[in-house]
Each structure stands twice: as structure tokens, then as C-alpha cells.
Amino acid sequence: MKRSEDTNQFDGRTSDGLDSGGDLETKPDSVEDILRSDGGTVDSPFERTATVEETRRDRIDRKLKDYLWTPWSIMRNDWRAIVGVSILVVYLLIGTVGVYLIDPTHPTHGESLVGPFEDWSHPLGTDQSGQDILSMTVYSTVPILQMMGAGALFTIVLGTGFGLVSGYKGGMVDTVLSSITDVFINIPGLPLVIVLSVLLEPEHPALVGVLLAAAAWAGLARAIRSQVLTLRGEAFVEASRAMDVPTISLLRKEILPHLMPYIVVNLVNAARRIIFAAVALYFLGILPYSDANWGVMLESAYRAGAVYRPDAIHWLLVPMIAISGISIGLVLLGQSLDRVFNPRARARHERSDDGKGSEPESEPNTTNVTQM
Amino acid sequence: MDWRIRRLGQSVFTVWAVMTLTFVLTRFMPGNPIDYFLVEVGPDLDDPAQAYEMAELYMNINPEDPLYIEYYDYMTAFMQGDLGRSMSMNMPVEEVLAIAIPWTLFVMSWAVFLGFTAGIAIGAVMAYWEGGKFDTALTGYATIITSIPFYVLALVLLTIFAYRLNWFPTGGRQPEGVEPGFNFLYLTGIVHHAMLPVFSMFVTSGMAALTMRGNSIRVLGSDYLRVARLRGLSDPTIAIHYVARNAILPMYTGLMIAIGSMFGGAVVLEEIFVYRGMGWYLIEAVRARDYPLMMGAFTVITIAVVIALLIADLTYGKIDPRAGGENREAF
Numbered sequence: 001m002k003r004s005e006d007t008n009q010f011d012g013r014t015s016d017g018l019d020s021g022g023d024l025e026t027k028p029d030s031v032e033d034i035l036r037s038d039g040g041t042v043d044s045p046f047e048r049t050a051t052v053e054e055t056r057r058d059r060i061d062r063k064l065k066d067y068l069w070t071p072w073s074i075m076r077n078d079w080r081a082i083v084g085v086s087i088l089v090v091y092l093l094i095g096t097v098g099v100y101l102i103d104p105t106h107p108t109h110g111e112s113l114v115g116p117f118e119d120w121s122h123p124l125g126t127d128q129s130g131q132d133i134l135s136m137t138v139y140s141t142v143p144i145l146q147m148m149g150a151g152a153l154f155t156i157v158l159g160t161g162f163g164l165v166s167g168y169k170g171g172m173v174d175t176v177l178s179s180i181t182d183v184f185i186n187i188p189g190l191p192l193v194i195v196l197s198v199l200l201e202p203e204h205p206a207l208v209g210v211l212l213a214a215a216a217w218a219g220l221a222r223a224i225r226s227q228v229l230t231l232r233g234e235a236f237v238e239a240s241r242a243m244d245v246p247t248i249s250l251l252r253k254e255i256l257p258h259l260m261p262y263i264v265v266n267l268v269n270a271a272r273r274i275i276f277a278a279v280a281l282y283f284l285g286i287l288p289y290s291d292a293n294w295g296v297m298l299e300s301a302y303r304a305g306a307v308y309r310p311d312a313i314h315w316l317l318v319p320m321i322a323i324s325g326i327s328i329g330l331v332l333l334g335q336s337l338d339r340v341f342n343p344r345a346r347a348r349h350e351r352s353d354d355g356k357g358s359e360p361e362s363e364p365n366t367t368n369v370t371q372m
Numbered sequence: 373m374d375w376r377i378r379r380l381g382q383s384v385f386t387v388w389a390v391m392t393l394t395f396v397l398t399r400f401m402p403g404n405p406i407d408y409f410l411v412e413v414g415p416d417l418d419d420p421a422q423a424y425e426m427a428e429l430y431m432n433i434n435p436e437d438p439l440y441i442e443y444y445d446y447m448t449a450f451m452q453g454d455l456g457r458s459m460s461m462n463m464p465v466e467e468v469l470a471i472a473i474p475w476t477l478f479v480m481s482w483a484v485f486l487g488f489t490a491g492i493a494i495g496a497v498m499a500y501w502e503g504g505k506f507d508t509a510l511t512g513y514a515t516i517i518t519s520i521p522f523y524v525l526a527l528v529l530l531t532i533f534a535y536r537l538n539w540f541p542t543g544g545r546q547p548e549g550v551e552p553g554f555n556f557l558y559l560t561g562i563v564h565h566a567m568l569p570v571f572s573m574f575v576t577s578g579m580a581a582l583t584m585r586g587n588s589i590r591v592l593g594s595d596y597l598r599v600a601r602l603r604g605l606s607d608p609t610i611a612i613h614y615v616a617r618n619a620i621l622p623m624y625t626g627l628m629i630a631i632g633s634m635f636g637g638a639v640v641l642e643e644i645f646v647y648r649g650m651g652w653y654l655i656e657a658v659r660a661r662d663y664p665l666m667m668g669a670f671t672v673i674t675i676a677v678v679i680a681l682l683i684a685d686l687t688y689g690k691i692d693p694r695a696g697g698e699n700r701e702a703f
Contacts, residue, residue, distance in 0.1 A: 179382070179385065182382055182386060183385070183386045183389045183390070185632070185681075186383075186386045186390075186632070186674065186677055186678045186681060187386075187390060187674050187677070188632055188633070188635040188636045188673055188674060188677050189632075189633070189636050190636030190637070190639050190640070191635070191636060191639060191651075191654060191669070191670050191673050191674070192670070192674075194639065194654065194655075194658060194670075195394075195397065195666060195667070195670050196397075198658050198666065199397055272519075276521045279521065280521070280523055280640050283523065283640070284639070284640065284643055284655055284658075285659075286655075286658055298527075302527070302644075307527065307530055307531045307535055308531070308535040308542075313531070316527065316531075320524045320527070320528070323521060323524060324519060324520045324521070324524060327519040327520065327521065328515075328516060328519040330519075331515060331518060331519045332515070335515070
């Protein structure tokens with residue numbers, strides 16, 4: 001539709017140019033050659049359309065290349081990414097496949113407080129009521145992953161939304177949204193979540209994640225806002241605004257892509273913070289629960305005095321290792337993503353990958369050669 | 373308008389917003405305290421109507437009044453420093469909290485102070501020997517240590533140093549059987565009790581070192597530093613006046629965020645070490661369904677953070693002259 005419209009306009013202009021004629025130029029076919037002193041038919045770059053139509057397939061290919069292959073080929077060379085992604089994949093596998101491989105446990109499943117690696121029907125031992133610790137840990141992964149996903153996503157959506165709109169709009173909208181953000185930045189996160197969860201008593205893990213996000217989004221919103229403030233004065237934003245692009249699509253298509261790297265890195269960091277806070281709340285015994293998770297295991301072990309009973313120490317250690325493991329995975333992934341989106345690292349990658357192709361203009365030399 | 377006045381107004385607004393939030397939570401949330409009084413406590417009393425009086429006594433809200441009067445009563449009582457009455461301690465909330473606040477401030481300010489000082493020193497050394505063995509080893513250590521939640525580390529430290537080695541007390545905030553006051557035994561006892569909580573916050577603050585390292589490396593590569601060297605300035609002058617100053621300044625914001633999160637972290641730490649500060653009382657209140665104490669602790673913790681951030685913001689202008697107001701056109 002858009003194309004055909006453009007063509008019509010083009011034709012109309014040609015005939016118009018000829019009618020008002022008396023020109024030196026007489027060949028109507030070679031429109032490109034028309035050059036007039038009054039500037040009437042100068043071929044404007046704004047009206048030129050692509051000669052080759054981009055198919056959906058092309059577009060998908062390009063998106064894949066931009067968002068998957070290029071980052072991946074940079075990350076492939078970074079040990080942090082390899083380790084981080086592998087750790088997370090292991091946790092994902094435990095959460096999806098593991099629950100089918102390992103039987104759920106129940107009280108008096110085995111004897112009370114079997115040590116780890118003693119009895120191979122309970123590889124990691126049992127707790128005081130005889131529940132298998134390996135099985136509990138595996139089944140905990142599911143709610144933890146749900147919490148993490150829901151919480152991180154909600155943090156990002158809320159933070160980005162507030163930051164984008166208040167940074168771009170400015171004026172009254174900014175004042176109102178920034179005030180809300182500032183209030184939430186000032187409220188200490190954990191106490192707020194504690195009060196909210198006492199009153200709301202969320203039970204579904206995803207709901208817990210969303211609740212935890214209430215305390216985490218404000219910092220991101222402020223950071224995004226200050227980034228938008230530097231972008232809003234850029235020429236391409238001004239051009240879009242001059243063309244009357246609706247604010248929503250301007251934010252979505254022009255500004256958001258520039259913030260994507262930052263948002264992705266923050267998604268990973270938010271996921272880690274959500275897990276920390278969630279486990280802390282379960283450890284404090286504030287959230288209601290129906291199924292065990294790492295925090296609940298920590299709490300019951302602590303209550304049973306595992307800190308001073310040598311025979312119960314594994315009950316405390318296993319969930320600790322589980323939490324620290326996933327957190328190390330997320331930290332490493334976050335650090336390597338930071339590097340992937342760093343333009344210097346990207347430029348270096350493109351040089352080595354395509355070889356012949358477009359050399360990045362900036363970034364002089366030497367150090368890269370030695371590093372490759 | 374002067375930005376300081378605006379900043380002050382913003383803090384006042386935040387406090388007002390938080391108080392209103394607690395009012396709304398107390399009054400309207402599902403499972404709210406007022407309903408709890410009327411439904412749970414009321415029927416057990418001889419005269420069920422007494423529940424209204426109790427609600428007013430404990431929460432400063434009389435559910436029989438119209439809403440705006442409830443709100444007005446609640447806010448005026450708060451302004452006068454009346455936070456209601458704790459149900460579990462049977463004491464005015466503000467008295468309970470007044471005892472608790474200094475302990476939390478004591479432990480947490482030391483943790484933040486030591487964490488940042490050590491972080492800056494270590495980060496600077498790491499940047500100086502960038503890429504060396506010391507740098508690589510410490511970067512790895514800092515990465516792993518920031519991945520471990522501080523409460524997990526606190527539990528580990530508690531197990532090893534308090535229960536196994538008996539170097540530190542396993543809980544509490546002051547020595548037993550010693551007369552409180554300014555005597556040597558009591559003061560060292562307090563420090564002794566605070567050591568493990570401070571240490572477990574301190575060890576996990578590797579973030580400061582990593583930030584300092586990154587900042588210093590960035591400053592070390594900048595042009596004005598080359599000029600400073602060309603001018604023949606001495607190394608200590610460059611290190612302190614050029615590198616340290618410009619590397620530390622951006623960390624001030626991190627410090628402000630640390631102040632906010634330390635009060636959050638205090639809740640968990642104080643519970644683990646049975647350290648009777650604000651956080652410990654907050655959790656006790658939650659356990660006992662002592663809503664007035666819970667809301668009071670939450671409000672006071674928030675106000676403490678607001679004040680800390682206000683001080684930090686106001687002094688930042690003095691430290692970094694580049695920080696200033698902003699004027700922008702609205703779209």
C-alpha cells in the first residue's frame with residue numbers, strides 16, 4: 001500500500017514537472033536526470049523507495065543475526081559466558097527434566113538425618129523428618145525459576161515503561177512519574193516487600209516474583225530515564241517527531257532499540273536480586289508456602305539448629321550451594337553480556353569474523369591484533 | 373527555585389507518601405489490620421464493640437469515623453510522634469523503636485563504611501596493577517563473593533566462628549552480666565557482638581572494589597592525566613588529586629544506594645544474629661501479627677533511609693561541583 005502510494009506521487013510529480021516545462025530536459029523516461037534551478041523536482045532522499053523489497057524472511061534473518069548470531073559468536077570466545085550459560089542451562093534442565101527423573105519425597109521417606117553420600121538411595125542425605133534432600137532441592141528449582149522469570153520480567157517492564165515515558169515526555173508527565181519513582185527508590189525494598197507479603201500472603205511463585213519486583217523497578221526506571229534524556233535530543237528522534245510519528249511507536253521503534261543492551265543486562269541482574277530477596281523472605285518465614293523451596297529448606301534447617309549440629313550441616317549447605325550456584329551463573333552471564341553489547345568488543349568481533357567486509361571506522365588497531 | 377529546597381520538598385513528599393501508603397495498607401488491603409481487629413479480636417471480647425476502641429488505641433484509627441477523619445487522626449498522631457501501641461510488647465511503638473534504632477545504625481554504618489573504604493583501597497591497587505596476578509585473583513574473588521547472598525555468608529560465618537570456634541558470641545547485641553554504660557568491658561562487649569554482622573556485610577561488598585577498579589582504569593586512560601604527567605606533577609599528586617578524586621566521586625551514588633539497601637539487609641542479618649535492632653523487631657512484629665509495631669518499624673526505617681539519602685544528595689553538590697540542576701523542554 002505504502003509503496004504504490006509512493007509510486008503514484010512519483011508519477012504525478014514527473015508529469016507536473018513536464019507541464020510547467022520549457023525545460024532543457026526533454027526525455028520523460030530518465031526522470032533521475034532532471035535537474036532544475038528552481039528545485040521543483042530535485043530527487044529528495046525522503047521520497048526514494050527501496051528498489052528491492054525486503055521479504056519477511058530477510059527481516060527474520062537480519063533480526064536473528066543482530067540478536068542471536070553476532071552476540072553468540074562474541075560470547076563463544078568468552079569463558080564467562082560459556083560457564084554462565086552452562087550453569088543456567090543445568091538449572092533449567094533440573095527444573096524441567098529433573099523433576100521427571102527424581103521421585104518426589106515425603107516425610108519419613110528415609111531415616112532421619114542421613115548424611116550425604118552415605119546411602120545411595122538418598123545421595124545428599126535426608127533432613128530431620130526423613131525427606132530426601134536431593135529431591136527437595138530438585139523440586140525447589142521449579143518455583144524458584146518461576147519466581148525469577150516473573151519477577152525479572154515485571155521489573156524490566158515497569159522500570160523501562162516509567163523510565164522511557166518520563167525521560168522522553170519531560171514536563172508535567174516527567175514530574176509526576178519521577179516523583180513516583182523517587183518515592184519507591186527511597187523506600188527500602190525488603191521491609192516494603194515484607195509488609196506487602198504479610199498483608200497479601202501470595203502463594204503462587206510467579207505472584208511472589210511480581211511482588212518482589214515492586215521493590216526493584218525504581219532504580220532501573222531512574223537509570224533508563226537518564227539514558228533517554230541523552231537520546232531525546234538526538235537528530236533521529238527529532239526527525240521522527242517532526243514527521244509526527246506517534247509517541248508510542250517513536251518510543252518503541254526509535255528509542256527502545258538503543259536501550260536494549262542495557263535492558264538485557266539489567267534483566268539478568270534483576271533475576272539475581274529477585275532470587276536473593278525471595279530466598280531471604282522464605283528464610284525469614286514470612287511468605288506462606290505449600291511446596292518446599294531453597295529458602296524454606298534453609299529456614300527449617302536453621303530452626304532445627306543445623307548451625308550447631310554437625311550431623312545436620314548438609315541440610316543447610318545444599319540449599320546454600322544451590323542458591324549461590326544459580327547466582328554465580330547469572331553474575332557471569334551478566335558480565336559477559338555487558339561485554340557483548342560493548343561496541344568495542346562488537347567491532348573487534350566483526351573485524352575478525354567477516355575479514356574482508358566493512359571495517360569499523362573507529363577503534364584503532366594493535367591491541368586487538370594481539371588479542372585475537 | 374533552589375534545587376536544595378526542591379530536594380527537601382521531595383523528601384517531605386516521600387515521607388508523606390509512605391505514611392499515606394501505610395494508612396491505605398492498614399485500612400484497605402485484603403487481610404488488613406483493622407479487619408483483623410474487628411473479625412479476629414472482636415468476637416473474643418466480652419463486648420464486641422470494644423474492638424473499635426482497641427483499634428483506635430493501637431492503630432490511631434477509629435473504624436467508625438468517616439474516612440477523612442480517620443486519615444486526619446492517623447496523620448496528626450504520627451506528626452506528634454505517636455505510632456500507636458505495640459500489641460506484643462505492650463508498649464508504645466515509638467519507645468520500642470527508639471531503643472532499637474541506635475543498634476541498627478551502629479552495625480550498618482560500620483558495615484557500609486568499612487566496605488567502602490576497603491573497596492576503594494583494594495580497587496585502586498587492582499587498577500594500578502591491572503592485568504597482574506593480584507588483579508586477576510581479586511577480580512575472580514570479588515565476582516564469586518558478590519554472587520553469594522550475604523545471609524548465606526552470615527550463616528556460614530555464624531556456624532564456623534561462633535558455634536565451632538567460639539570466637540564470637542552466637543547472638544545478642546550486648547554482653548550479659550555487665551553494667552551498661554561507658555565502661556571498657558561493656559564497650560568491647562558491644563563491638564565483639566557487632567563484629568560478625570559487620571563482617572558478613574563487609575565481605576560481600578566486593579562490588580565497591582570492582583567499581584573503583586573500573587573507574588580508576590577509565591581515569592588512568594584519560595587525556596588530562598597525560599597532560600598532568602607532561603606538566604611534571606609528582607606521582608602522589610597525580611594519584612590523589614587526579615585519579616582518586618575522579619574515580620571515587622562517581623561512587624558516591626553507589627554509597628547512597630548502599631545506605632538504602634543496608635536497612636533492607638539489616639532485617640535478615642539481625643534475625644540471623646538475634647541482634648535486636650529495627651529489623652529484628654520488624655520480623656518479631658510480623659511473627660506476632662503485631663500490626664502497629666510492623667507498620668511503625670517500616671515507616672521509621674523508610675524515614676531513616678530518606679534522611680540518609682537527603683544528606684547524601686545535599687552534600688554531593690559540595691563534593692562534586694558538576695552536579696547541578698537541569699532544565700529541559702517538554703515534548
